[in-house]
Amino acid sequence: MPTLFSPDPEAIPVSARAHDQPDERTETETGTEAETEAETDPLARERAHLSASRTALRVMREDVEALDLSNVTANWVNSRVLAAQMENRIKELADLSHTPLFFGRLDYRRIEHPETGIGGEGAFRFYIGRRHVHDAAGDPMVVDWRAPVSQPFYRASRKDPMDVGLRRRFGYTGGELTAYEDEDLSDPAEESRTSRLLQAEIERPRVGPMRDIVATIQPEQDEIVRSGLSGTVCVQGGPGTGKTAVGLHRVAYLLYAHRERLARTGTLVIGPNRSFLHYIEQVLPALGELEVKQSTVDDLVAHVELRGADPAETAVIKGDARMAQVLRRAVRSHVTLPTEPVMVVRGSRRWRIPAYELSEIVQELLARDMRYGAAREALPQRIAHSVLVRMEESGEAPDDRVQDAVARDRAVKAAVKEMWPPVDPAKLVLRLLSDAEFLARHAEGLLSEEEQRTVLWPKPVRSVRAAKWSAADAVLIDEAMDLVARTHSLGHVVVDEAQDLSPMQYRAVGRRCSTGSATVLGDLAQGTTPWATGSWREALTHLGKPDAAVEELTAGFRVPREVIAYASRLLPHMSPGLAEVRSVREAPGSLEVRRVADGLDEEVVAACRQSLRHEGSIGLIAADDRVPALAGALTAAGLPHLAPGEETTAESRLTLVPASLAKGLEYDYVVLDEPASVVAGEPDERTGLRRLYVALTRAVSGLTVLHREPLPAQLGAV
Numbered sequence: 001m002p003t004l005f006s007p008d009p010e011a012i013p014v015s016a017r018a019h020d021q022p023d024e025r026t027e028t029e030t031g032t033e034a035e036t037e038a039e040t041d042p043l044a045r046e047r048a049h050l051s052a053s054r055t056a057l058r059v060m061r062e063d064v065e066a067l068d069l070s071n072v073t074a075n076w077v078n079s080r081v082l083a084a085q086m087e088n089r090i091k092e093l094a095d096l097s098h099t100p101l102f103f104g105r106l107d108y109r110r111i112e113h114p115e116t117g118i119g120g121e122g123a124f125r126f127y128i129g130r131r132h133v134h135d136a137a138g139d140p141m142v143v144d145w146r147a148p149v150s151q152p153f154y155r156a157s158r159k160d161p162m163d164v165g166l167r168r169r170f171g172y173t174g175g176e177l178t179a180y181e182d183e184d185l186s187d188p189a190e191e192s193r194t195s196r197l198l199q200a201e202i203e204r205p206r207v208g209p210m211r212d213i214v215a216t217i218q219p220e221q222d223e224i225v226r227s228g229l230s231g232t233v234c235v236q237g238g239p240g241t242g243k244t245a246v247g248l249h250r251v252a253y254l255l256y257a258h259r260e261r262l263a264r265t266g267t268l269v270i271g272p273n274r275s276f277l278h279y280i281e282q283v284l285p286a287l288g289e290l291e292v293k294q295s296t297v298d299d300l301v302a303h304v305e306l307r308g309a310d311p312a313e314t315a316v317i318k319g320d321a322r323m324a325q326v327l328r329r330a331v332r333s334h335v336t337l338p339t340e341p342v343m344v345v346r347g348s349r350r351w352r353i354p355a356y357e358l359s360e361i362v363q364e365l366l367a368r369d370m371r372y373g374a375a376r377e378a379l380p381q382r383i384a385h386s387v388l389v390r391m392e393e394s395g396e397a398p399d400d401r402v403q404d405a406v407a408r409d410r411a412v413k414a415a416v417k418e419m420w421p422p423v424d425p426a427k428l429v430l431r432l433l434s435d436a437e438f439l440a441r442h443a444e445g446l447l448s449e450e451e452q453r454t455v456l457w458p459k460p461v462r463s464v465r466a467a468k469w470s471a472a473d474a475v476l477i478d479e480a481m482d483l484v485a486r487t488h489s490l491g492h493v494v495v496d497e498a499q500d501l502s503p504m505q506y507r508a509v510g511r512r513c514s515t516g517s518a519t520v521l522g523d524l525a526q527g528t529t530p531w532a533t534g535s536w537r538e539a540l541t542h543l544g545k546p547d548a549a550v551e552e553l554t555a556g557f558r559v560p561r562e563v564i565a566y567a568s569r570l571l572p573h574m575s576p577g578l579a580e581v582r583s584v585r586e587a588p589g590s591l592e593v594r595r596v597a598d599g600l601d602e603e604v605v606a607a608c609r610q611s612l613r614h615e616g617s618i619g620l621i622a623a624d625d626r627v628p629a630l631a632g633a634l635t636a637a638g639l640p641h642l643a644p645g646e647e648t649t650a651e652s653r654l655t656l657v658p659a660s661l662a663k664g665l666e667y668d669y670v671v672l673d674e675p676a677s678v679v680a681g682e683p684d685e686r687t688g689l690r691r692l693y694v695a696l697t698r699a700v701s702g703l704t705v706l707h708r709e710p711l712p713a714q715l716g717a718v
């Protein structure tokens with residue numbers, strides 16, 4: 001049974017004492033008084049270990065700081081790289097005063113070390129923390145949470161103790177150790193109960209940016225976090241099931257387990273918008289990972305300036321995977337088979353490659369399915385090779401230099417330009433969207449005539465600069481660029497809120513991890529784009545990872561039971577078949593749904609004021625077109641407020657959130673303005689209900705819904 005300990009030694013049960021063997025390392029750092037106290041008070045001893053670990057970390061940092069680089073022989077670039085690496089190392093070794101250096105302890109049951117035979121009860125005791133800390137002798141004082149030896153902290157159970165006798169969790173206030181809780185895993189008959197420290201962590205009020213969950217990762221989450229680098233994982237999970245948290249911790253884990261490889265190939269986290277990225281940006285640095293890039297899909301494909309927007313039906317077609325085929329045909333249509341021979345003059349001799357032979361070379365390159373640009377580069381060499389074969393047949397002995405010279409010959413270059421001209425991806429897309437005849441030629445059998453009319457611009461556009469490119473157009477350009485030259489692939493990509501990606505966007509993400517792997521996170525019920533994902537298998541196929549594992553998370557860490565039950569009433573109407581989230585929060589939370597006759601804005605302001613009486617962050621969520629009026633009402637009432645992505649602080653805790661930006665965010669208390677407007681803000685009812693579902697599931701502690709219009713019928717009576 002887990003027991004929560006206070007500093008009172010009398011409160012410590014015998015079972016815990018039995019596992020408390022003196023630990024020499026901690027005693028060296030504390031004074032005599034503390035030593036005496038440590039003998040009688042395990043909490044004091046743990047504190048001593050914390051303080052000794054902090055000292056050891058400081059020494060590790062000072063060792064790096066003291067390294068003198070002036071004697072290192074290196075050129076300017078190398079020494080800059082080295083200096084930057086040292087700077088990062090120093091940052092990695094920072095002791096964050098507001099977070100504990102370790103949060104758990106494992107006492108392994110093995111009596112003897114399998115190799116050395118050295119041992120004794122308690123010899124295999126590990127403190128689990130955010131980073132590895134060792135003492136002067138190199139012995140670990142804190143083990144990184146990602147090390148294999150830490151894994152049982154997250155997974156061991158009475159049923160499968162994984163060689164662990166005791167699991168201890170620590171409670172902290174800021175960086176101060178205030179309590180601990182033990183679980184004796186050696187008795188399989190004992191009933192397991194929810195850990196109170198874990199529960200307290202889950203219930204903690206939210207202020208400021210997202211924080212890590214390293215102390216409380218759950219077994220089913222840990223399985224995803226630690227799944228191997230070679231496999232792509234897709235996680236389906238309802239609101240607040242920890243998908244974002246799991247994705248970020250997985251990156252941190254992979255960077256630990258495959259540091260060198262990923263340092264070379266790179267990692268990337270993709271989120272739906274900049275305010276979301278801002279919200280999550282502290283998590284990886286807090287885990288010591290400073291190098292992970294973050295981007296939105298739009299930023300990834302920002303090859304042109306976006307000045308236009310597509311109507312939904314146009315964007316749906318432009319985002320359809322059939323467009324990839326249209327583009328492929330259009331790119332390859334630039335290749336023309338020759339009708340004339342190529343004549344290469346070398347000294348007094350002329351070498352003639354007839355048109356039929358050139359055609360064979362071209363067709364062979366087309367059949368090899370190379371990138372257009374790579375094939376274009378290979379073509380002169382192939383022609384030169386044919387010339388060289390003729391030279392050899394006539395008794396000459398040309399070498400590689402001759403082949404290169406022939407490949408650069410003016411006649412060869414001219415022929416290549418004719419047969420395989422360069423393609424500018426943006427100009428190609430511009431032509432497809434401007435030239436009905438060109439589009440029809442390449443879209444035949446793929447897009448209906450009506451679909452073709454839908455994607456065509458109303459007026460042809462002359463230049464890439466003049467075009468009013470939309471986000472979907474930029475993805476088309478990205479696809480065309482990849483047809484010309486292969487996109488660089490990273491080692492691992494995490495894509496969050498993936499349910500909102502179009503097939504063409506999945507392809508854009510997929511080519512950025514074509515030789516690596518991905519973590520795909522999303523919730524089908526929260527898909528609010530007109531092209532939202534209907535099936536993960538299909539989405540994964542567009543991503544280029546059709547065999548990826550699909551995992552489901554169903555335990556909810558954010559939304560209180562009553563609130564999630566209310567929001568889940570919408571599920572059968574918008575995403576039938578999806579499982580309702582099972583809230584693991586114990587605090588009942590509060591749900592108030594109130595109709596107001598008049599003065600909705602004033603009531604909303606009053607509800608915000610009321611919410612501000614509580615600790616934590618407050619989010620006022622409203623349909624996008626209600627935001628200006630509510631901003632005015634808040635200002636008139638003297639209530640300062642932030643926009644999403646701006647950091648909440650103890651002084652400024654109220655954020656006014658347009659419903660379109662609420663996804664992925666959370667607030668302790670949420671005031672939701674006029675649900676009917678949130679639904680009406682979307683082009684169709686299903687999307688409207690999904691948007692409302694997102695808005696209803698942002699609250700950690702309490703939700704107040706205020707409305708003047710009737711509520712959407714699918715919510716039923718309260």
Ligand SMILES: Nc1ncnc2c1ncn2[C@@H]1O[C@H](COP(=O)(O)OP(=O)(O)OP(=O)(O)O)[C@@H](O)[C@H]1O
Pocket residue numbers: 201202211212213216217218221237238239240241242243244245246523526557558663664665666697
């Ligand atoms: N194991 C855990 N221990 C403590 N807190 C957790 C745990 N897992 C998730 N949380 C917390 O629950 C909240 C929701 O997590 P997260 O935002 O990752 O969920 P999500 O599935 O991405 O939600 P959404 O679908 O709404 O974007 C966060 O505050 C996160 O820190």
